[in-house]
Amino acid sequence: SLSNRFVYNANPSRVVFGTGTIESLPSEVERLDLKRVLVLSTPQQVELAEALSSRLGDKAAGIFSGATMHTPVAVTEEAMKVAAETGADGILAAGGGSTTGLGKALALRTGLPQIIIPTTYSGSEMTPILGETADGVKKTVTTPKVLPNVVIYDVDLTMSLPASLSGTSGINAIAHAVEALYARDKNPIIDLMASESIAALAGALPAISLDPGNTDARRKALYGAWLAGVCLGAVGMSLHHKLCHTLGGTYDLPHAETHTIVLPHALAYNASAIPDVIDRLRGVLGSENPALALYDLAGAVGARRALKDIGMPEDGISEACSIALSNPYWNPRPLEGEPLERLLQRAWAGSPPV
């Protein structure tokens, strides 16, 4: 039923979506009236950066290929130097959430216009959120200053995303949409996008796992990831995202895999407090038990399902539990010590959610 009152806050962004859309890069650069664009990538994707740089022709200012996980401030400062030396008047970030994070960090400091070309399903390009690390501490800033002027989604660039990363990155996106459905500031517009996103991703990811070259599934997954990013950027997240943040930060666990493991358990924990959301997810996922369906989905994409298998020590269970309880935050079901510890215990062991 339609809630009586809600606020819907749309973040501005222009989106070009499809196959072969990087062809539109020169016209997008023209639209923004840029003359010297600095291209960002990780060391692993420097070839992509070079290809985009040649597409830019005389409007390419240079390449900085040092983007890395968790957006360390030291790396941002190096990139700032390159931006200044090359006289860049715009930024092009091509890659996953790590490269997007660097682009956002530069935009925050310089105010330069930003083009993002995402190649994973992280959804960061749609959010006004930037996570940065300095001296091992991750801090989050939320400001529209980090939003890009345009996002170019090109399905072709996602074809090389390895099957395993596609699965976990896609379930990371599903987690944004699932938590949007029970956000404190939820609204019916975001509900629509979240449901569409989960359906698209849950359908596409097993097909990609079977055949990473399935272009139809790749298109659906990228579309679902875009919508999931909108959800993440529009409403507040709760238990699942906070737990993953704590676990990732404390035990240095891989981002997308941590999300993939925790999601079914976080949903099961919240289920009794959100019967309408569970009903909606039953329809979207075609399963009586949505938490179990998400656990099965992780299995279907070949992802690891136990925190112990991705580097979390067993004594971390009670430690993570106390960290979570010491920073209380809103969640549809209040945080309770024992049930939370049971949740972490199951996620650590890789048992199905209950």
Ligand code: NAD
């Ligand atoms: P990532 O950007 O770290 O990419 C992982 C690796 O895959 C990198 O080496 C990258 O170069 C490579 N890669 C990316 N796309 C590829 C492709 N198509 N083909 C081949 N290789 C490819 O991983 P991610 O999961 O996209 O991003 C995770 C980071 O994003 C985390 O730091 C997380 O905190 C952040 N994040 C931020 C937000 C936000 O709103 N601020 C949202 C989601 C994620």
